[in-house]
Amino acid sequence: MWIYEKKLQYPVKIKNPNANYAKIIISQLGGADGELAASMRYLHQRYSMPYKEVVGILTDVGTEELAHLEMISAILYQLTKGLSSEEIKRSGLDTYFVDHTSGIYPVSAAGVPFDMKYVGIKGDVIADLNEDLAAEQKARVTYDNILRLVDDPDVRDPIKYLRQREIVHYQRFGDALRITQDKLNSKNFYAYNPAFD
Template sequence: MFRHQKQLQFEVKVERPDPMLARQIQEILGGQFGEMTVMMQYLFQGFNCRGEEKYKDMLMDIGTEEIGHVEMLCSLISQLMDGASPAAQAEAAKDPAMAAIMGGINPQHLIVSGLGALPTSSTGVPWSGAYIVASGNLLADMRSNLHAESQGRLQVARLYHMTTDEGVRATLRKMLARDRYHQYQWMAAIAELEEKNGVVVPASFPAEAELEAQPQAYAFWNLSEGVESASGPWAAGNAPDGSGEFVYIDEPLPEGQAPVAKVPAPELHHDLDSSKVLINK
């Protein structure tokens, strides 16, 4: 059960309207790494969680918080759109400074949502459920969550420097702080799960089951010009799970065969054999 509370998690109050900024903020609302994505990702992971109850509870706590972040951004975008209208846009065009601000307005904010937020990115791409990861494997999902929070916080930080509106910045600072905590959270969960089951996903498919392919788990193939990659910890030393030693292969050779595909039937019209011309039957 979900219950909506009218108060926002944190205050949202802008100093002045800015339709251009409203358009840019759409990215951290409905973009690939926006709040809508982490909201749906954590909730679906929580809905489907079959592991320990503490993981499900954590996912539902944060997923529900992200619903509130979506509402905060919707309020922020609405406030930045206050006063915008087709007439105002035309009037703004008479003043070069105002035209620079109003000229970047998202027309859908006027035509589609009536000065409200949209479930889209900053370029108008609709939010997609394809953005979310909810695999049922806790370690795989937690790593995806850390990635999502890392990219999301990066985008909020970039937006922070795109405005001097202290009200907007205050809201973004709260989001930056929460995104930082969420990164701590996922890192802690990842460390705990790795301690329990190992660092490789899925733990239920052990290295021994790879049979003759096991050596391929430790070989770095140099497949680009230069050998600088040899100096990294991924090319020498122990594997993270301690199961083997990395080796660097400077000039790897292919180990498979050259594929030879069979010629398809003439009816598929690959035109590989010009001597076979189909005649209407």
Template sequence: MFYHDGGKLQYPVRVEKPSPLFAKALQQGIGGIQGEVRVCLQYLFQAWGARGPAKYRDMLLETGTEEIAHIEMLATAVALNLEGAPLEQDEAAKDPFVHAALGGMNIQHVIGTCMAAMPVDSEGVPFNCSHVYASGNIAADMLANATAESTGRMLAIQLWKMTDDPGMKDMLSYMIARDTMHQEQWMTAWEELGGRKNHPIPNSFPQDQENQEYNYAFMSFGLGDDYKAPQGPWTQGESFDGRAQYSSVTMRPLGEKPKLGPAPSAAPAQEAQLPSQQSTR
């Protein structure tokens, strides 16, 4: 169950110099793959399917709900940046500066929403949930969440750099700070779950059942006697989980070329692919 308090914002949103072009950029923070709709749904679906200690489910619910508030803030910012924008191209053409600004405007803000935000990215592509990750493995999800907050913070910083509006900078500064905290909390939860000692994920599968020759081997696919594989702590020394020593191998084919049989007689294949033709060759 979710509640609202009549539409009060989590943090003040003000726009001193409306910019339709910046409104378009802000859409990435709503419906982009780095945006708030993505993390909101990711955290909530992780929570709704969470099994195990209840505190992780509760934390996910709290932060998923906060992301709803961030969508609300950004949607408000989009609407405020669109206020005062000319509704007709002829009107815009009278002022070359306004016309130049509208050159990058999302026209759907004019013809589709009466100057309001949409669940789309900065190019107008609708959000489709393809980047919502809820695996059911709490450790894997914590790492996915930290990655999501990292790219979200990158986006918020770029938006902060794009604007000289004091109100927008203030709002984005707040959102950048929240991204910092969210990165920290997900990694802290991952560490509490065992961190590197509980790798590889999932740690419930017995490692003696996996191929022991290649489970800690870095594979190089370069050709030529003079090619040298990239060296680093991932090619030698103790593994991340402390369970083995890394090695580096030059990969060569271990299998043969696959040989497939003819296409089924009922398949929409060419005659040369069918059994009757291949048997005569």
């Protein structure tokens, strides 16, 4: 089971609200490579993982992704706090506002609601870990793209932290894949599926 800690993993303190930034950063909440997809991906892949080290990595990275989901929500909350109707209209956030007001609803920057179709659970260690490695790189690219579009240092700081965590997670999933391959037949990694056969 989970226990909630009443703190963010890394501080979010944004002085100036900005609807334009919220409109793009929301992709890391409900987009294909966002934090919700990441947490759901890892926390559900755990069950079919045959090696305890890999289960441990998935549990703990998946849990950290929930903390990142909260950080993104905190960024969105602070970026949209106290905006005027005029600012919302000008930024183009009005198409979100009309349905969700200033509620936090997981959608992509293009307004597509979160979908479990973004998450791959194949029930095969090598396939799932490669999905995870790719997912971390895709999330890193999204953060890089956000950093290209956002100037405010108050927003960039937690985004840079989150970008860095994607790189660390990629390294840890690399460990997981190496541990897995060490346990398999090096002449044919695909001889059997240790989660099923």
